[in-house]
Amino acid sequence: MKQAENAEPVYTVENRRQPRMCCQPTLVYVHLAGYDRPVEAQMIEVSSRGLQLQLNQPLPVGADLTIDTGELKVRGEVRHCQAQPNYCFIIGILKHDDAHEDSAKLNP
Secondary structure, X not given: OOOOOOOOOOOOOOOOOXXXXXXXXXEEEEEEOOOOOOEEEEEEEEOOOEEXXXXXXXXXXXXXXXXXXXXXXXXXXXXXXXXXXXXXXXXXXEEOXXXXXHHHXXXX
16 A cells, blocks of 8 residues: 555554653763763753663664763663664663652753
């Protein structure tokens, strides 16, 4: 079955335990094993259990990482990576359990 060229995207209801809050796009640095230097990203959403980042390159799903906001470091795992039409990638991060305590310091 061929999809229509100008078809509207299909939106689904999110099934989250904690709502995400939009925040001012904030420059953060993503540290991944195997990368020579940190990757720059924009933090665009935050919740007590996760973050949403926008990057100009994909990140591997399942990768452990550390996000440095300049004020604190948050450890987590890449849960999804979605290419966007404007040549960027939206990355969903699930914070590790020890990172949840620092969530209050991230101001949406």
